Amino acid sequence: MPTPETQPFFDAAARGELRIQRCLDCGRPFFHPRPCCPFCASADLEWFTTSGRATLYSYTITHRPAPGFEAPYAIAVVQLAEGPRMMTNIVGVENTPGNLVLDMDLRVTFEQRGDVTIPQFTPVEVA
Amino acid sequence: MTDVVIAGAAETDEIGVLPHHSTLRLHVEGARNAVADAGLRMSDIDGIASVSSPGPVMVAHALGVAPRWIDGTGVGGTSFLLHVRHAVEAIRAGHASTVLITHGESGRSRVGAARGAFPASSPNAQFEAPYGVTGPPSMFTIPLLRYMKEFGLTAEQLASVAVVQREWASRNPRARYRDPITVEDVLASKMISYPLHLLECCLVTDGGGALVVTSAERARDLPRPPVHILGTGETFESPLISQMADFTTSAAFRRSSADAFAEAGITHSDVDHVMIYDAFAHVPVYGLEDMGFVGRGEAGAFIAEGRTAPGGELPLNTNGGGLSYTHTGMYGMFLVQESVRQLRGQAAAQVPGAEVSVALGNGGMFMAAGTLVLSNHT
Ligand SMILES: [Zn+2]
Numbered sequence: 077m078p079t080p081e082t083q084p085f086f087d088a089a090a091r092g093e094l095r096i097q098r099c100l101d102c103g104r105p106f107f108h109p110r111p112c113c114p115f116c117a118s119a120d121l122e123w124f125t126t127s128g129r130a131t132l133y134s135y136t137i138t139h140r141p142a143p144g145f146e147a148p149y150a151i152a153v154v155q156l157a158e159g160p161r162m163m164t165n166i167v168g169v170e171n172t173p174g175n176l177v178l179d180m181d182l183r184v185t186f187e188q189r190g191d192v193t194i195p196q197f198t199p200v201e202v203a
Numbered sequence: 204m205t206d207v208v209i210a211g212a213a214e215t216d217e218i219g220v221l222p223h224h225s226t227l228r229l230h231v232e233g234a235r236n237a238v239a240d241a242g243l244r245m246s247d248i249d250g251i252a253s254v255s256s257p258g259p260v261m262v263a264h265a266l267g268v269a270p271r272w273i274d275g276t277g278v279g280g281t282s283f284l285l286h287v288r289h290a291v292e293a294i295r296a297g298h299a300s301t302v303l304i305t306h307g308e309s310g311r312s313r314v315g316a317a318r319g320a321f322p323a324s325s326p327n328a329q330f331e332a333p334y335g336v337t338g339p340p341s342m343f344t345i346p347l348l349r350y351m352k353e354f355g356l357t358a359e360q361l362a363s364v365a366v367v368q369r370e371w372a373s374r375n376p377r378a379r380y381r382d383p384i385t386v387e388d389v390l391a392s393k394m395i396s397y398p399l400h401l402l403e404c405c406l407v408t409d410g411g412g413a414l415v416v417t418s419a420e421r422a423r424d425l426p427r428p429p430v431h432i433l434g435t436g437e438t439f440e441s442p443l444i445s446q447m448a449d450f451t452t453s454a455a456f457r458r459s460s461a462d463a464f465a466e467a468g469i470t471h472s473d474v475d476h477v478m479i480y481d482a483f484a485h486v487p488v489y490g491l492e493d494m495g496f497v498g499r500g501e502a503g504a505f506i507a508e509g510r511t512a513p514g515g516e517l518p519l520n521t522n523g524g525g526l527s528y529t530h531t532g533m534y535g536m537f538l539v540q541e542s543v544r545q546l547r548g549q550a551a552a553q554v555p556g557a558e559v560s561v562a563l564g565n566g567g568m569f570m571a572a573g574t575l576v577l578s579n580h581t
Contacts (some may be wrong), residue, residue, distance in 0.1 A: 077323040108330045110445070134349035134450050137397035138341040145335040148397070152334075153345055153445045163331045163345075164444040173397060178352050194333050 078192070082109045084123050089193040094126045094184045096160060107160035128184035130197055131158040132165050135170055150176055170200035205276065206581060207291040208429035210422040211241025211415030212543040215307070217527045219379055221402045222312040229307025229411035230262045237413035238303065250299030252286035253306065254533060262305050272299035278439060280480060280533040281564030287539065288435035290416040294449045300421060307411030310450030310532035326443055336456030339482060340404060343568040346450035347485045353451045356488065356499030358398060362389035363507040365485040365526050370512050372523025374552035375442070379406055380527040403484035405525035412536045430546045434467025436460060436574035444568045456493035456574035460563060467576035471496055475557040476545045477517060478538040480565035481524040486552040490563050518554045535564035539575065546579040
């Protein structure tokens with residue numbers, strides 16, 4: 077359920093854009109959306125659209141599915157080209173250890189889930 | 204500075220599968236056992252600490268305790284180590300003289316237990332839950348592949364964590380799983396959350412325990428040998444596992460342990476016995492490195508070589524740990540219980556001559572940490 081601080085993220089996702097925040101005092105981008113900079117506590121922030129490029133930082137392949145999921149599937153953390161990391165799923169490729177190689181190049185894609193649209197990532201080579 | 208000690212420590216009569224025990228009963232039973240162990244009466248208790256739920260007020264009310272000091276710090280499974288730290292300062296400040304710290308959890312039977320879902324507007328619910336996480340097995344495990352890639356930790360080394368802890372458990376009649384296992388057994392067990400297999404994941408049990416913390420002066424007349432609290436540390440890193448700074452090391456483990464070692468004025472060579480929260484097999488690997496017992500990337504080989512096993516130079520998780528002894532969901536209380544038993548010379552798998560024990564607790568999924576340096580002398 078989005079809050080006033082996170083609504084711009086989901087609004088952008090619905091348009092097919094991965095937007096995150098950047099601190100105007102120290103210049104550093106960060107994720108997840110929040111009311112002040114986690115590096116310098118400044119509240120002087122701006123939203124910007126990322127390149128949508130990322131690399132696979134780490135993951136686990138769960139064999140016990142959450143409701144609505146079909147196991148096994150990977151729960152991944154990716155590193156955006158802009159630096160911050162976020163949790164996601166890897167789509168467009170069977171989620172096996174052989175297919176999911178750490179540091180592989182990914183690009184963002186979006187999936188609507190009920191009322192919200194969430195970013196997911198797919199291998200660049202598959203796309 | 205007032206010297207503060209653990210004067211009483213006890214678990215519930217039984218741990219394991221206790222469907223007829225409410226969560227409150229587990230707290231109360233552990234509390235009564237610990238106060239009796241200290242040679243005290245409940246009316247001697249004037250401070251209370253516990254995690255919700257049922258929380259310190261409910262527990263104190265049930266026990267008839269009228270506290271002058273209350274702590275409900277809740278940072279997951281390491282909360283009790285923080286309660287010990289806070290109790291030390293409360294006693295030094297004169298806010299309480301004798302503090303009772305309780306834990307009880309119906310982790311397996313879920314009797315009267317609250318379901319631990321994140322509030323819908325939390326960052327966890329918005330930015331992690333949509334990706335199909337199912338609690339600790341699918342979150343706590345995510346950093347591990349990064350560690351394996353960076354440091355070459357092998358599946359066999361990781362499996363050896365479970366094997367060695369089972370060796371300790373086989374010496375402990377209260378441990379839930381005691382039959383010896385091999386690396387092959389571990390790797391052949393069901394995959395739960397790649398790369399972790401069933402035998403690399405903790406138990407889910409019911410149980411509880413409590414501690415009585417008081418001044419060394421007050422403990423002088425009490426029956427048990429006091430366990431001195433030489434140093435403590437507490438911190439957190441991130442409530443979201445995806446936002447840990449570096450997936451190969453816990454900043455929280457490092458900070459809380461550095462503080463505890465510094466306050467105690469000890470070095471690693473002074474330590475005879477170690478307890479590290481082992482919700483999953485990789486957590487002791489991180490813990491050994493983040494506390495500084497071994498260098499970065501060395502813990503897997505250190506454990507696989509048997510150096511934390513019975514007869515090894517650094518006895519680790521001597522009760523069998525969360526992997527083989529018990530794990531109620533907030534396992535930290537059981538770390539301290541085993542450290543106290545070792546320092547009193549009454550552990551099932553006793554480390555000969557243990558004088559200094561260190562316990563490292565984890566809260567959440569690498570969210571928070573607490574460290575205690577304990578000794579049977581000042
Ligand atoms: Zn800033």
